[in-house]
Amino acid sequence: MASRATAVATEVDYYELLSVLPTASEAEIRRAYRKTSLLYHPDKVKPTPETLDKFQLLQTALNILTDADEKRKYDQTREARHRRLAETAALDSRRRQMVEDLEKREAASVNGGVKNGVKRTWTDRELEIKRIQEENRKRREDAMAKKVGEAQARAEAAQAKEEAQPSESIDRSVKVRWVKEGEGLEIDQEALEDNFAVGDVENVVLLKDKKRRIEGRGDRKVLLGTAVIVFRTLAIAKKVVSQGPWENIESVEWAAGNANEVPDGG
Known part of the structure; x- marks a missing residue:
């Protein structure tokens, strides 16, 4: 039932779940499934909501990765997700570099703009540029802090909801x-x-x-x-x-x- 499995939205990497490469053959995928499923199989371990959900997730991974059409769709979605993560990481790296550059400039200004033993004189234009850069840095930090706070609030709300309404999959x-x-x-x-x-x-x-x-x-x-x-x-x-x-x-x-x-x- 691969088509039913794909209806479940998930960010789980099925290849990582089964510890196989994306180039693995169907036989390798099935072997990995049999080995991994023993850790969560209801006949091997006491069924709990967590182990049963994990076993169902392994079933979904097997169904999708052994169905040519479903595997192709999943691979396309997975590649797009990895591309977005790489772009986000690159953007974060550029932001960190910008912050470091600004901090270096600030350190130089604290030292009175001394370079090679010669104290330089800051022009009004340079001081204005520095002021604008500092304002931009502060806005970026405030925006980032706001995003982090919102993400943390969402995570705490989700956790509270989960604790208030525990999984009943084992009861169902x-x-x-x-x-x-x-x-x-x-x-x-x-x-x-x-x-x-x-x-x-x-x-x-x-x-x-x-x-x-x-x-x-x-x-x-x-x-x-x-x-x-x-x-x-x-x-x-x-x-x-x-x-x-x-x-x-x-x-x-x-x-x-x-x-x-x-x-x-x-």
Whole structure:
């Protein structure tokens, strides 16, 4: 579902996320994904909002970087972002150089304009130029301080909002399992999404298949497919857990607890 992944606005560098070069082959990208995803896989570590979000981000990176059209669009966007950052860095460098030059001139004036042991006389024109330069420097510093203050205020507001409304992605997540036999062999990410109304499902994460014994099958172990379905809201998640549809699904449980324990909120 690469097209769905691209709908999520992000400044994350997917190549850095997977620790691969932009020239990496599809096979190298997939190997890097498998290695990195183990650090956040719900079957390998205890699911938390942070690890689940990181695992979903890795899924998005894999989907985009292994789809030729989506990768081309992403590379163009990434290149433009890097170009803007380089231009900003160059502008900041020029500004720093200008400040340094002005400070050197100020130091010379404090010393009475002495050069090679000879005291120079400042003309009215030179003094006016210096005054204008100093005013421009002060305006630039005030503007920069204002921008820094505004950025800091936005960051603090965003942090306060996040703390007031913590992520509920783990509460919106449902883990389902199905027997990979017969019709169960047809169940995949797209099939799971198609069970629900358009817009209800935010993401589907397929986990590693496992062999287990299940009730009614004797001692024989069967291969079970597992997926975590992240719904758009907690209310939708509660509704589908209680109502379904769950055709060909062996078990349904909350990613954060037992299926009979409905999370608070909604």
